[in-house]
Amino acid sequence: MKALHFGAGNIGRGFIGLLLSRSGYEVTFSDVNKTLVDALRERGEYTVTLADDEQERIRVTGVTAIDGTDLAAVASAVAEADLVTTAVGVNILKHIAPGIARGIERRIAASAGPLHLIACENAIGGSAQLKAHVYALLDEETRVRADAMCAFPNAAVDRIVPIQHNEDPLAVTVEPFYEWAVDASAMFPGFKRVEGVHYVDDLTPYIERKLFTVNTGHASAAYLGNLKGYETIQQAMEDEALVGEVRAVLDETGAVVVRKHGFDPEAHGRYIETILGRFRNPHLTDEISRVGRSPIRKLSPNDRLVSPALQALEQGARPEALAKVMAAALRFDYPDDPESAELQRSLKEKGVPATLTAYTSLQPEHPLHRLAMEQHEALSSGLPG
Numbered sequence: 001m002k003a004l005h006f007g008a009g010n011i012g013r014g015f016i017g018l019l020l021s022r023s024g025y026e027v028t029f030s031d032v033n034k035t036l037v038d039a040l041r042e043r044g045e046y047t048v049t050l051a052d053d054e055q056e057r058i059r060v061t062g063v064t065a066i067d068g069t070d071l072a073a074v075a076s077a078v079a080e081a082d083l084v085t086t087a088v089g090v091n092i093l094k095h096i097a098p099g100i101a102r103g104i105e106r107r108i109a110a111s112a113g114p115l116h117l118i119a120c121e122n123a124i125g126g127s128a129q130l131k132a133h134v135y136a137l138l139d140e141e142t143r144v145r146a147d148a149m150c151a152f153p154n155a156a157v158d159r160i161v162p163i164q165h166n167e168d169p170l171a172v173t174v175e176p177f178y179e180w181a182v183d184a185s186a187m188f189p190g191f192k193r194v195e196g197v198h199y200v201d202d203l204t205p206y207i208e209r210k211l212f213t214v215n216t217g218h219a220s221a222a223y224l225g226n227l228k229g230y231e232t233i234q235q236a237m238e239d240e241a242l243v244g245e246v247r248a249v250l251d252e253t254g255a256v257v258v259r260k261h262g263f264d265p266e267a268h269g270r271y272i273e274t275i276l277g278r279f280r281n282p283h284l285t286d287e288i289s290r291v292g293r294s295p296i297r298k299l300s301p302n303d304r305l306v307s308p309a310l311q312a313l314e315q316g317a318r319p320e321a322l323a324k325v326m327a328a329a330l331r332f333d334y335p336d337d338p339e340s341a342e343l344q345r346s347l348k349e350k351g352v353p354a355t356l357t358a359y360t361s362l363q364p365e366h367p368l369h370r371l372a373m374e375q376h377e378a379l380s381s382g383l384p385g
């Protein structure tokens, strides 16, 4: 069985590639980073190290790579694959769509077998977004035929993999914890299971619990930690006052997911504590610049801050802790991060209220816009939020 995985980066090598290879797939990575592609082709293997006391090293073998800028090579890999996965970043999905579309056309011409395409990105409906980008490049007849051959099940992936600073460009250190949930209701019958994947009939509770706990908590530690001048999540998590603020955020999102999806409140409380423990992992150094990256994406209406805050408001709560993190996100000033640079430019040119509206889609009279503005003013005046 052949798997084509887009993105030989941290989560691609440290999680998805590892699990696919362990399940017996021959894994081909597609990436635009020449160093990674050349090293994977040359060596055909790499090492994953687990970040705990034992530091177990796992060899991932039987892998190769193709140049993601070579459209013909990508199309031909898609045409031959049994499974396609991605971990490129949700905003990059549109850039990999042309190769996938050409590959699907070739599969249709060759009457190939069924294909699952699973986007492993931090987003609600990541695979559905990939499908929309791909289908926009197909004609109507091909779309109808693709419906019978291609499925795009949504997924939730969880494993913390920081930016790597190893001499070996392929070596990757990951936390031991992992969770990969896939929407089985969108898959063709008789699909080959990937060992370690949790197949579920309704993905929404899983993706919302993950995104609104792990990623909301992570973003909170990053944006609040950035305000206090910390450089890593581990440093921020040593600050008990800051941890208290992160907990307050997770109490707000916890109330939303417990009420909406019926999770047991005590079990959810334990889930939160496990996650805070994962953020503290002393065997990892996870930079705030990575965890806070792409603040415009993180402030967008369907992402980890605004979506749970809107749902909290609908449930009658006042999500002040989330609003403070939204305000703190506006202070994430990392010129090397294109979204941070754009956000800072907008703040200078349009001011805070209009910038908040532009990136959150919240009108100034919206209660969440008001809450975030109150928190922003409190931050600016140095008062506690």
Ligand SMILES: NC(=O)c1ccc[n+]([C@@H]2O[C@H](COP(=O)([O-])OP(=O)(O)OC[C@H]3O[C@@H](n4cnc5c(N)ncnc54)[C@H](O)[C@@H]3O)[C@@H](O)[C@H]2O)c1
Pocket: 006, 007, 008, 009, 010, 011, 012, 030, 031, 032, 033, 036, 068, 087, 088, 089, 090, 092, 095, 096, 120, 121, 122, 157, 158, 159, 160, 161, 162
């Ligand atoms: N790192 C984590 O802890 C983690 C955990 C869960 C989910 N995720 C999600 O996984 C995705 C990837 O994150 P990451 O941390 O591995 O990032 P990363 O930057 O380490 O990896 C992304 C890879 O995609 C490659 N890429 C960019 N454009 C491409 C293209 N057109 N074709 C093929 N490859 C391309 C990049 O060169 C890079 O190697 C993101 O959506 C992220 O939210 C990350």
Ligand SMILES: O=P(O)(O)OC[C@@H](O)[C@@H](O)[C@H](O)[C@H](O)CO
Pocket: 122, 157, 158, 159, 160, 161, 214, 215, 218, 219, 290, 291, 292, 293, 294
């Ligand atoms: O990848 P992002 O930018 O959506 O979010 C940054 C981190 O919160 C994220 O990568 C986590 O480490 C990961 O989602 C853990 O499963």
